[in-house]
Amino acid sequence: MSETANMEKHSFQTEVKQLLHIMVHSLYSNKEIFLRELISNAADAVDKLRFKSLDDSSLIADDPDFKIRITTDEKAGTVTISDNGIGMTKDDLISNLGTIARSGTAEFLTQLSGDQKKDANLIGQFGVGFYSGFIVADKMTVVSKAAGTDEAHQWVSSGEGEFEIAAAERATRGTDIILHLKQEEKEFLSEWRLRSIIGKYSDHISVPVEMLKPAEPAEEGKEPEPSTEFEAVNKATALWTRSKSDISDEDYKEFYKHISHDFAEPMTWAHNKVEGKQEYTSLLYIPKNAPYDLWNRERSRGVKLYVQRVFIMDDAEQFLPIYLRFVRGVLDSNDLPLNVSREILQDSSVTQSLKNACVKRVLSMLEKTAKNKPEDYQHFWQQFGSVMKEGLGEDFSNRETIAGLMRFASTHNDDQTQNVSLDDYIGRMTEGQDKIYYITAESFETAKNSPHLEVFRKKGIEVLLLSDRIDEWAISHLTDFKEKKLVSVTQGDLDLGNLEDEKEKQEREQVEKENQPLAERFKEVLAERVKEVKVTTRLTDSPACVVSSEGEMSAQMARLMASAGQEAPEVKPVFEFNPEHPLVKRAAEQSGDDFNDWTLFLFDQAMLAESGSLKDPGTFTRRLNALLLK
Known part of the structure; x- marks a missing residue:
């Protein structure tokens, strides 16, 4: 030099x-x-x-x-x-x-x-x-x-x-x-x-x-040479090749920092050597904290791949699905060729088998943590829960396991902490309940205060409150869990099944029949704004609400698509009204333009409660002021 x-x-x-x-x-x-x-x-x-x-x-x-x-x-x-x-x-x-x-x-x-x-x-x-x-x-x-x-x-x-x-x-x-x-x-x-x-x-x-x-040491009086x-x-031996009994927790933690460049210690890890039909060693880590660019699905990800202890590549993403992109680790296979390329990995049956094993290992680690260290798992869910939800739509074979790892806010708690599992929910089901009820909304506060929850609160039925941007998409891929159907409280006709006795059903049918003329009057005013108008079975305190028809795209999903710049089909809501509410009774007494104003006011109010915003808030405000002055 x-x-x-x-x-x-x-x-x-x-x-x-x-x-x-x-x-x-x-x-x-x-x-x-x-x-x-x-x-x-x-x-x-x-x-x-x-x-x-x-x-x-x-x-x-x-x-x-x-x-x-x-x-x-x-x-x-x-x-x-x-x-x-x-x-x-x-x-x-x-x-x-x-x-x-x-x-x-x-x-x-x-x-x-x-x-x-x-x-x-x-x-x-x-x-x-x-x-x-x-x-x-x-x-x-x-x-x-x-x-x-x-x-x-x-x-x-x-x-x-x-x-x-x-x-x-x-x-x-x-x-x-x-x-x-x-x-x-x-x-x-x-x-x-x-x-x-x-x-x-x-x-x-x-x-x-x-x-x-x-x-x-030098002789006395002389400088040492x-x-x-x-x-x-x-030690200069690859850590994952050593016996687990010879490796301390500190060794594992330092190795994690070496491969991840993360200053924090990992939450947990699994070190496994498999021999038999396939021979490989895996050392997989789950970080404690999310990287700043976790939401970037294009970011470099994957485990370090070795073949017969020879380093092959840093980010072999073929061995873990994208929803587990936060996992770090090493995979050392004896069954892949030394000249393996990304293209070969993509089509290899060995790769698929190793991927299945790695995914099950990671999900098993998470299940153990959730069971044995619930506080650690709660921290994990706060950091990585949103990307774990992607797995519901991307990993069909492990969907039930992923669903069991999900955590939600619900009406059982007063805050928005996502700490309710589906098993927790099922364990608290009321007698006769056979469905898991949920609501999706723009924010936790919108979900928590939605009028759609009124009948559920009255009957003491827990509802899951979903407000992450990904929730609407993710939950659409989970139709049931442990033979319990998941049902949105804002879509389709409300079916409380055995939670509604015969007397309640007869009374509901009688109210619907008596108020059919009012429903037709509302429909005439609302015209193309709505798909249908009917008497509600959901409300106890609010005058009206809007819902999506069964099988149609929800209004929340349509809003998400629009915010992402995608073209969403027009979704016409079903307008449901509570005939016992004083405002509905006041509207029913009106005629002409006054009835029109009351109808549009009730509809806009329902839309505002459902979505948190209106296309034309100025007109709504003027109409409300006029009604107040009258």
């Missing part, structure tokens, strides 16, 4: 500058993670070259023994992390170290608040990788030579807005990262300190992490 001339100056991507500033000031209390991140990156570089060399062994002919080396220079105040992995070209250095190639970066940065503790957690979810070096260094130098090339290049930056690129010298492939330590961070020049960090964070790395052996021999500081 030598000093170079002809430096090219480049500016960091704007988001990098923001992230660097916030990161350095937020992670000051956990400085030592820089070494974990840089060793992790070096191990990835080795894994990538190991895989590439399967097709081209000449790439490693000059140096077939992979390793990562950590050295210090007390005089220069530097720590150097070197690897003989795949290396980087000039373009790689610019793109990999000058930008953060992750979608949603700008949105992520807007979430940072200036609260150091909260920001550190967010940055941990984002993953800091290479940039963590600036926590302890005021300058970083990277010298890299890509495998199979003859040119090396140098990248230099103080992390304040610009970096420089120039040609450099490096005898062999790989990368050196030289940290020029800040004056107050010289503790990291201590070999003992570095060894302890490696033992704490990087013991599971499958590549040997080497440091110089300690110098032999500096050591020139390196030794491995870590």
Whole structure:
């Protein structure tokens, strides 16, 4: 390596500058993670070259023994992390170290608040990788030579807005990262300190992490001879290949941080070795906190795939469905070919079998957590519940299990905490009840205060309150659970089954017959606005409500489609009125324009209660004022 001339100056991507500033000031209390991140990156570089060399062994002919080396220079105040992995070209250095190639970066940065503790957690979810070096260094130098090339290049930056690129010298492939330590961070020049960090964070790395052996004690009066021999500081065996009895919880947690770049510990994990018809090892983790871009279904996802302990790819999404995109882990198969590609994985029967096994493993982990650690599961549901709901429409074979893991708000509780399971609901069913009732709405408050719930409250029947944007779509894929039909209280004729006795049915039929003329008068005024007008069986305190016909798209689904820019079919509601309500009785006494105004007022009021908004609130307000003045 030598000093170079002809430096090219480049500016960091704007988001990098923001992230660097916030990161350095937020992670000051956990400085030592820089070494974990840089060793992790070096191990990835080795894994990538190991895989590439399967097709081209000449790439490693000059140096077939992979390793990562950590050295210090007390005089220069530097720590150097070197690897003989795949290396980087000039373009790689610019793109990999000058930008953060992750979608949603700008949105992520807007979430940072200036609260150091909260920001550190967010940055941990984002993953800091290479940039963590600036926590302890005021300058970083990277010298890299890509495998199979003859040119090396140098990248230099103080992390304040610009970096420089120039040609450099490096005898062999790989990368050196030289940290020029800040004056107050010289503790990291201590070999003992570095060894302890490696033992704490990087013991599971499958590549040997080497440091110089300690110098032999010198004879009295003589200076000790500096050591020139390196030794491995870590165990250098892939963690998932070791026996579970030999792995501590701390080992599992640190390995999770290595593969996820998440600062928080995982919620739970499962480590399994399967032998027989198929042979594979899986180590799957469920994170404690959701990443900032969880809702981006296009984001990179999947487990790290190894075949016969050889790294194949970072994000093998073929082994987990998209609704489990938050799961992290490693899958090591003995049944796939070493030259496997994404296309082969897509069509492989082995892949499908492994996917089924991984999904069942993850769902089993969640069931155990829900049963044994309900508080942990409640936190999980708050973080990941919305994407788990996608599974109802995407994973038919596991739908019943996913439904059992669902949590809802309901009229059983006073707040919007989603902590009611379908099993809880069934366990509280009133005598004679054979259906699970639910309501979907724009917000929790709209659902909770909907007039559709009045008859259910009167009879003491619990109703699930669904207000997440995805709920309407998700619940449409769940028609029943444990032989109990799920029924929307806002669609179709209300059928209370055995909850309504014969006397109530006869009285209802008599009221409907007596008020048929009024229904026809309402229908004449409302005309094309509604599909039908009828006497309601749902209301006890409100004058009217609107519902969707059985089998038709609900009004909530139509609104969701419209908000997403999709064309939704026109949905005409069914207008139901409560003939015992004083306002309905007042309307029935009117004639001419007065009856028209009362009818339209009752209809708009019902629409407002159902959707929380009106197409023409001005006209509604004027009509209401006029009626009040009369």
